Amino acid sequence: MAMSCKFRTVDMHTCGEPLRIVVEGMPPIEGRTILEKRDFAKANLDHIRRFLMFEPRGHTDMYGCYLVEPSPPVPCVTEGDEVVSDDVKAEEKAHLAVLFLHNEGYSTMCGHAVLALARFAVDHKYVDPATAVTRCRHDDARPTAQPSATQPAGDTAMVTASAESAAVECGVDAGGVREVPVNIECPCGLVRAHVEYDMARRRTGRARFRSVPAFVLHTDVYVNVPGYGSGRDASSHAAANSPGRVLLDVSYGGAFYALVDAAQVELDIRTASLELLKKAAAAIKAAVQASLPITHPYSPELSFLYGVIFTDGKDKWQQENDSGAPEPTANVTIFAEGEVDRSPTGSGVTARLAAQYHKGQIALQQQREFIQPQVKGSSFTGTVVAETLYGKKQQAAVIVEVCGKASYTGECVFHLEEDDNIGEGFLIS
Structure with missing residues (x-):
């Protein structure tokens, strides 16, 4: 395997589960949509996944992600009442998009990674912390109309919620903390996250995310x-x-x-x-x-x-x-x-x-x-x-x-010497 370039990563963990974020060294990942990019990576770049996830740099329980360009922000496309495209709406454009990696291949959603990426996105200037708002409550879950059978399904904005939704807290001080909204496009769809931000210390903290329809x-x-x-x-x-x-x-x-x-x-x-x-x-x-x-x-x-x-x-x-x-x-x-x-x-x-x-x-x-x-x-x-x-x-x-x-654990630069066949990646079962 010829691999002359170096890969730089930022490593984090969320409650013990690792996340290796590849920030430099990746070749272009082709595809218009996030699922097309996932298919391209599976077909053409799987040697990089093995290189970064497997031993001697990783292990059988290693987890990581590639950062890719978000899908074009076009309206949700339907045929009748069936959603055939779940691309993000223009007003909900993703700040970053990711492909998840593990020992077998490429997953469609990863909550621990989203919580880590919310911190990462603010700390690495994908999102301006000046967009932080004073809210730690679910004020974006205000009641809306239940969709009819003819409206597009799968739109997470078309929900019903109880009136108490604006008063449920996310495990943080009831007085409110500043939060930065971060939209992350995953293979399963757009995931909306918020991360705490201490304006005085300029430090990110806990994060929360809203799931795709479950x-x-x-x-x-x-x-x-x-x-x-x-x-x-x-x-x-x-x-x-x-x-x-x-x-x-x-x-x-x-x-x-x-x-x-x-x-x-x-x-x-x-x-x-x-x-x-x-x-x-x-x-x-x-x-x-x-x-x-x-x-x-x-x-x-x-x-x-x-x-x-x-x-x-x-x-x-x-x-x-x-x-x-x-x-x-x-x-x-x-x-x-x-x-x-x-x-x-x-x-x-x-x-x-x-x-x-x-x-x-x-x-x-x-x-x-x-x-x-x-x-x-x-x-x-x-x-x-x-x-x-x-x-x-x-x-x-x-x-x-x-x-x-999520917490940071370090930053790494990985490379492969020309005569190191073992270093291409292996697992011991």
Whole structure:
């Protein structure tokens, strides 16, 4: 692999999950839309992904992104009531666009990366901090009309929200802090983020983002999974291959996830080894892919199962004590090729909240804390802030807000010597 150029990166983490942002060295990534750019990178530049994500510069759980030119800001295009293009509107132009990278390829949405990129965009002058406004509340979730069946589906502006939406806070001082709005174009669509900005110290802080429409695809379905679940013959010498049934949901939060209470596979996500979690996730993912259709309302390129989220089963919002604080819930996400998220997973939190709201387990504006139990202090908050309709069939969907904190870990310059074949990138399974 000939690679004479050097790559400069800014490295960050969000609640422990890494993000390597490539800021210099990338060749042009062709394509008019973000999905065309993603296809081009997959077909022509995959050696760079392996070079930056794999060992010896990365590892099997490394995560990163390329910065690309945003798609042309044209109106949403529809055919009848079906959205066929989700390009951003002129008044909502993206400040930057990104392609996400991991050990298997290129994901469609990444919440932890969006939270980090919101800081990065302000700190690296993609967005002027002078645009900061004094608001830490959901004042852009004011009630609007519910879309009719003839209006364009998938438009996140066409939502309904409760009157209390302007009074729900994002885990920050009730007196209000300045926030800078940052629009980030992801393969799943435009994601609107806000990042705290201390005007006196000129320092960014916590961030929050509004999801693309999130919805449940399959609810309370049983999937036959060899070696796991109820109904299998655990006493058999062939128990590992004995068929069992696992109850799960499949939900979309910018990517599709299978949501599974870990107790069904006899694992405790707080103490189970990553090897056991990854093994169970691989079996469940294969079973879901073989038995359930995974179909996005209008984009075939988004129609795939990205990962499995093991939860503690505490899906219902309820007060933990007399103070009114809601009880946290824990989850561990295994995505791509057995990659384990160190954060609670932003798109996963979105998918979980969509499922919880669909089942009546949480209401609009009820904020919930989500933790990754194997990383101390790894915590996001999530809130269903509005309802919407999405896709050709106008299916029920929600808009979710996720909040968290990203930190910088360093800056790197990577290069490859001519005779270093190992340095092109490798993984040990």
